[in-house]
Amino acid sequence: MKVTDHIAKAKNSLFSFEILPPLRGHDIKDIFYTLDPLMEFNPPFIDVTYHREEFVYVEKENGLLQRRTISRRPGTVGICAAIMNKYGIDAVPHLICGGFNRQMTENALIDLNFLGIDNVLVLRGDPLKSEKSFFAQKDGHQYAVELVEQVQNLNNGKYLDNTFEQKDSPLFDFCIGIAGYPEKHFEAPNMESDLFFLKKKVETGGNYIVTQMFFDNQKYFSFVKKCRSEGISVPIIPGIKPITSKKQLNSLPSRFYLNIPHELVKEIEKAKDKKIVSHIGIEWAIQQSKELKDSGVEVIHYYTMDKPENIYKIVQAVY
Numbered sequence: 001m002k003v004t005d006h007i008a009k010a011k012n013s014l015f016s017f018e019i020l021p022p023l024r025g026h027d028i029k030d031i032f033y034t035l036d037p038l039m040e041f042n043p044p045f046i047d048v049t050y051h052r053e054e055f056v057y058v059e060k061e062n063g064l065l066q067r068r069t070i071s072r073r074p075g076t077v078g079i080c081a082a083i084m085n086k087y088g089i090d091a092v093p094h095l096i097c098g099g100f101n102r103q104m105t106e107n108a109l110i111d112l113n114f115l116g117i118d119n120v121l122v123l124r125g126d127p128l129k130s131e132k133s134f135f136a137q138k139d140g141h142q143y144a145v146e147l148v149e150q151v152q153n154l155n156n157g158k159y160l161d162n163t164f165e166q167k168d169s170p171l172f173d174f175c176i177g178i179a180g181y182p183e184k185h186f187e188a189p190n191m192e193s194d195l196f197f198l199k200k201k202v203e204t205g206g207n208y209i210v211t212q213m214f215f216d217n218q219k220y221f222s223f224v225k226k227c228r229s230e231g232i233s234v235p236i237i238p239g240i241k242p243i244t245s246k247k248q249l250n251s252l253p254s255r256f257y258l259n260i261p262h263e264l265v266k267e268i269e270k271a272k273d274k275k276i277v278s279h280i281g282i283e284w285a286i287q288q289s290k291e292l293k294d295s296g297v298e299v300i301h302y303y304t305m306d307k308p309e310n311i312y313k314i315v316q317a318v319y
């Protein structure tokens with residue numbers, strides 16, 4: 001079922017979460033370990049992130065460097081199939097521009113359709129660690145909006161190559177999620193520009209928005225207000241992540257370009273051990289979630305980052 005249909009059918013605020021494929025060499029059991037406890041709360045859909053390959057440089061015996069391509073977290077589509085098979089819950093694969101050309105994307109969408117997947121979260125992907133800015137694959141997409149257009153074209157029965165015989169009615173009807181940034185995407189020169197391109201993604205076919213994580217609800221409320229005044233009317237699903245370590249006070253802002261409120265930072269800095277940090281993070285996320293739920297958000301989306309115990313405690317307190 002489409003995410004937008006889950007939202008339309010729901011009487012109360014829903015919750016969903018996002019998981020990462022296990023690291024190469026690990027088992028699908030890691031995923032079930034994350035998901036099993038959360039099934040008690042009947043999540044309507046679960047997102048599975050996509051991780052493109054990276055380049056590493058290995059020194060050879062002769063001292064020269066050899067470039068190797070590695071994919072640390074493969075298996076997004078397989079995990080989606082496993083989730084649907086084991087739990088009967090909609091899985092939402094993330095689909096990115098990076099590393100894909102148009103033909104590869106079309107083939108991936110055909111696979112997803114054959115698996116009975118109804119939703120995709122369409123993203124550009126970040127620049128490779130070895131590169132300063134994002135570069136599209138040859139014959140790939142530079143921006144998420146172009147990928148949204150390709151998915152929407154398939155929804156309208158338009159393949160890349162229309163020379164073969166195809167059914168009269170389109171086979172595809174993907175519900176398309178897109179990303180939004182309450183504190184602005186790091187490359188955007190200003191919020192107005194970022195909203196302009198966000199609106200383009202919606203006009204091209206984006207059916208709902210999932211936000212980057214934030215720790216101050218006022219950032220989300222102000223973002224939603226700006227979106228609405230720009231005429232963006234689709235659901236805007238807030239993304240929440242509990243802080244779990246002191247290290248994250250620096251790593252989250254540098255990785256996701258967000259602010260952590262002073263009050264939260266002060267509390268975490270005072271904490272004597274990891275357990276207390278985790279408790280503070282959970283309590284903060286509970287307060288954020290309660291306020292968001294009371295404000296009438298359709299869904300709250302949790303970033304599990306392989307820590308299901310924390311999400312369990314939050315969802316138990318909020319839902």
Ligand code: FAD
Nearest residue numbers: 049050094123124125126143144179185187188194197212
């Ligand atoms: P875009 O919408 O293409 O925007 C990128 C930047 O370009 C923005 O600054 C925007 O303002 C600007 N822009 C957009 N269109 C144009 C245009 N036509 N001309 C000029 N400028 C333009 N990454 C992964 O690799 N895998 C994942 O699974 C993943 N999941 C995510 C889930 C969520 C909910 C979020 C919020 C992010 C996720 N990301 C993931 C990270 C995401 O790929 C990065 O944030 C990426 O840098 C931007 O992706 P986007 O889809 O927002 O890009």
